[in-house]
Amino acid sequence: PSGCSMGICGTCKVRKTEGQVHMVHNGGITDEDVEGGYILACCSKPLGRVSVEA
Template sequence: FCCGPEPFMRAVREALAGLGYDMSRYHQESFTAEPWHAEDVPEDVIPDEQNHAEIAFALSGVTTRCSETDTILAAAKAAGLVIPSGCSMGICGTCKVRKTEGQVHMVHNGGITDEDVDEGFILACCSKPLGRVAVEA
């Protein structure tokens, strides 16, 4: 049984098929997250496309520049880095990384606990850098 957004379920199906799993035994249920609206977030924290940000990926030693409206995950991909991800909607938690410096604007759909956030973790798929940010990736 598999339940999640379509990109996640597609990855599961492909992995199972690649392993030779009997797909007649595979069952799935689909769901999608409600889209967030900029008006739901206080105006002073909305990323601005005109503002540039810098992300330092500590483990790989790569630093890249992007817009504040780009996600950490998109910036990593553009820089040739791989951060594991699944749903890309802030639900599955696969892209959780530790932020060691800076601030991000993160709007997620339950894929991270308050305790994780308190410990410095973010979801790369739905976190947008505000200024200079460093992550363990």
């Protein structure tokens, strides 16, 4: 689920456990979260196979 679909609210934040994504967000996630492996699903494009925590 997401509240905004534009990377602003952070509702769709999930932890990526494998793979890489290209994420273009609008401030809905902190640098610390990104370093911790989190992404915003609504504005992340998979670059190959990606796994996330359910």
